[in-house]
Amino acid sequence: AQTVTQSQPEMSVQEAETVTLSCTYDTSESDYYLFWYKQPPSRQMILVIRQEAYKQQNATENRFSVNFQKAAKSFSLKISDSQLGDAAMYFCAYRSAMANYGQNFVFGPGTRLSVLP
Amino acid sequence: EAGVAQSPRYKIIEKRQSVAFWCNPISGHATLYWYQQILGQGPKLLIQFQNNGVVDDSQLPKDRFSAERLKGVDSTLKIQPAKLEDSAVYLCASSLVGITYGYTFGSGTRLTVV
Numbered sequence: 001a002q003t004v005t006q007s008q009p010e011m012s013v014q015e016a017e018t019v020t021l022s023c024t025y026d027t028s029e030s031d032y033y034l035f036w037y038k039q040p041p042s043r044q045m046i047l048v049i050r051q052e053a054y055k056q057q058n059a060t061e062n063r064f065s066v067n068f069q070k071a072a073k074s075f076s077l078k079i080s081d082s083q084l085g086d087a088a089m090y091f092c093a094y095r096s097a098m099a100n101y102g103q104n105f106v107f108g109p110g111t112r113l114s115v116l117p
Numbered sequence: 118e119a120g121v122a123q124s125p126r127y128k129i130i131e132k133r134q135s136v137a138f139w140c141n142p143i144s145g146h147a148t149l150y151w152y153q154q155i156l157g158q159g160p161k162l163l164i165q166f167q168n169n170g171v172v173d174d175s176q177l178p179k180d181r182f183s184a185e186r187l188k189g190v191d192s193t194l195k196i197q198p199a200k201l202e203d204s205a206v207y208l209c210a211s212s213l214v215g216i217t218y219g220y221t222f223g224s225g226t227r228l229t230v231v
Binding site for chain 2: 004042043044045046047050091093104105107108109110
């Protein structure tokens with residue numbers, strides 16, 4: 001079974017600065033997807049960024065980028081120019097690409113990010 | 118497009134009582150998921166439907182939890198009888214069929230069992 005680990009329960013960053021959230025995962029599969037989700041106090045999970053394992057190029061979405069190291073099974077999220085609205089719980093998630101698997105996610109325990117003005 | 122609707126937003130019940138949660142997915146989304154998120158943890162899948170059939174319910178505590186998705190649209194999740202450890206946020210999500218499609222999550226129901 002796949003597992004996802006986030007070793008930083010809490011992080012803080014000064015507004016306009018850069019912060020990196022860590023994620024490691026364990027799988028025996030070669031084809032899969034990795035995600036970062038943001039969960040603000042409203043509780044709705046919001047997709048931040050997605051990475052296909054077969055792609056070597058790291059995904060980027062505006063101020064958000066990832067460092068995907070497939071051999072090391074590491075998938076960190078970098079937030080540049082942090083804004084107050086970035087404060088939330090951030091979850092790393094794994095999803096198998098195998099067609100005969102359910103399409104469900106395996107989530108990590110989350111990292112609470114605080115942004116200081 | 119309208120999002121995934123869930124109700125109620127909050128619910129407080131006593132242990133051994135029953136409770137039901139409702140989810141209305143995005144129109145056209147054949148796949149529907151219920152996740153349980155205990156405080157301080159990531160969401161954990163309880164059950165996955167495709168249309169009105171169950172794809173995966175391996176982590177659903179079937180002695181007390183049940184779920185249905187009649188007509189392949191709305192879904193209800195029921196707990197009977199509730200235990201203190203069922204206190205959690207229950208998230209519903211939906212997606213189109215196919216591994217490349219993303220989810221849309223609802224805002225969840227926060228259940229407190231006292």
